[in-house]
Amino acid sequence: MNMDGNGITVKLILIGDSAVGKSSLLLRFAEGSFEPNLKPTICVDFKVKKMVVNGHTVQLAIWDTAGQERFRTLNPSYYRGTQGIVLVYDVTRKDTFTGLESWLKELEIYTTNSNTVKMLVGNKTDKPDREVERKEGLQFAKKRSLLFIGMYIETSAKTQDGVQHAFEELVIKILQTPNLLDKSTEKKGVQLKEPPQQEKSTCTAYCPLS
Numbered sequence: 001m002n003m004d005g006n007g008i009t010v011k012l013i014l015i016g017d018s019a020v021g022k023s024s025l026l027l028r029f030a031e032g033s034f035e036p037n038l039k040p041t042i043c044v045d046f047k048v049k050k051m052v053v054n055g056h057t058v059q060l061a062i063w064d065t066a067g068q069e070r071f072r073t074l075n076p077s078y079y080r081g082t083q084g085i086v087l088v089y090d091v092t093r094k095d096t097f098t099g100l101e102s103w104l105k106e107l108e109i110y111t112t113n114s115n116t117v118k119m120l121v122g123n124k125t126d127k128p129d130r131e132v133e134r135k136e137g138l139q140f141a142k143k144r145s146l147l148f149i150g151m152y153i154e155t156s157a158k159t160q161d162g163v164q165h166a167f168e169e170l171v172i173k174i175l176q177t178p179n180l181l182d183k184s185t186e187k188k189g190v191q192l193k194e195p196p197q198q199e200k201s202t203c204t205a206y207c208p209l210s
Contacts, residue, residue: 007050007056007057007058007059008056008057008058008059008175008181009058009059009060009061010058010059010060010061010083010084010171010174010181011061011063011081011082011083011084012060012061012062012063012082012083012084012085012086012167012170013062013063013064013065013078013079013082013084013085013086014026014062014063014064014065014085014086014088015065015085015086015087015088015103015106015107016087016088016089016096016099016100016103017089017090017093017095017096017099017103019090020088020089020090020093020096020123020124021088021090021123021124021157022064022065022086022088023045023064024123024157024158025086025088025121025123025155025157025163025166026045026047026062026064027157028157028160028163029049029062029163029164029167030047030048030049030062031047032160034157034158034160036158045063045064046061046062046063046064047062047064048060048061048062049062049167051167051168051171053168053171053172053175054172054175056175058171058175060167060171063078063082065078079107079110079111079112080112081112082111082112082113082116083113083116083117083174083180083181084116084117084118084119084170084171084173084174085107085111085116085117085118085119086119086121086166086167086170087100087103087104087107087118087119087120087121087146088121088123089120089121089122089123089132089137090122090123090124091122091123091124091125091127091130091131091132091137091154092124092127092129092130092131092132093131093132094131094132097122097131097132097136097137097140100120100140104144113180115177115178115179115180116180117151117170117173117174117177117180118146118151119146119151119152119153119166119169119170119173120137120140120141120146120151120152120153121152121153121154121155121166122134122137122152122153122154122155123154123155123156123157124156124157124158125154125155125156125161125162126156126158126159126161134154137152137154138152151169151170151173153165153166153169
């Protein structure tokens with residue numbers, strides 16, 4: 001792993017249906033804030049966050065993808081080189097839970113490393129009108145081989161419940177996964193490449209390192 005002053009760099013991607021709270025989770029984790037009226041992500045958003053995990057300084061490059069169907073064709077290129085995937089659904093919307101199967105099929109097609117760590121997150125637990133019980137999420141994670149320590153977590157971006165824990169557990173598992181950080185990563189870390197100029201100006205947003 002890259003153990004110089006910059007620490008280890010890991011690429012994560014958040015996927016899931018539109019309005020499940022992916023952007024809110026990222027905003028809460030990266031900046032510690034919550035905005036109840038966030039606009040839907042157009043194409044992709046990008047943030048960088050530093051954290052210390054098991055004594056290692058880890059720089060997370062986190063990509064937040066749009067969930068709308070019309071943007072799905074833009075997603076494949078963002079899977080390249082991803083080491084961790086956060087698959088998000090809304091516990092108050094059953095349709096976003098049943099839609100997980102299509103996202104997993106997409107992952108099978110576009111994920112470039114079979115060891116990529118996947119985490120299932122049931123978001124919006126602060127809301128009272130739950131349609132998906134915790135046991136259903138656990139059963140789904142077990143069925144799709146997502147269920148090992150910390151790989152199914154329920155969160156609330158509004159109350160910040162479980163948010164920090166989710167990202168910490170994901171990064172810990174990534175660091176423990178053989179061959180996920182390959183030789184090129186060990187030498188120089190994951191390269192944070194900006195999207196093409198056209199995409200950068202119309203589809204992405206950046207925040208400073210926090």
